[in-house]
Ligand SMILES: [Zn+2]
């Protein structure tokens with residue numbers, strides 16, 4: 309089941325289950341749209357995969373299947389990230 313992590317890993321912005329700004333990779337590394345647009349484009353800093361918008365879980369499902377509570381806030385070292393970014397930015401995720 310999708311974890312629905314509570315905030316952006318990079319900037320810490322809150323991303324509640326109904327947020328339309330949440331972006332996730334295949335491992336559910338979770339970032340906000342602003343960070344993805346500004347820094348990461350379509351290259352996840354943790355795994356090098358692409359991003360998609362996180363699906364909204366309907367509110368009536370959350371009591372049974374709640375969002376994850378523990379925040380994972382670990383800002384990306386943007387200088388180190390450049391190597392991974394430059395290697396992948398021009399390759400579509402499906403071809404990486
Ligand atoms: Zn962010």
Ligand SMILES: [Zn+2]
Pocket residue numbers: 333334335336337352353354355356357
């Ligand atoms: Zn990832």
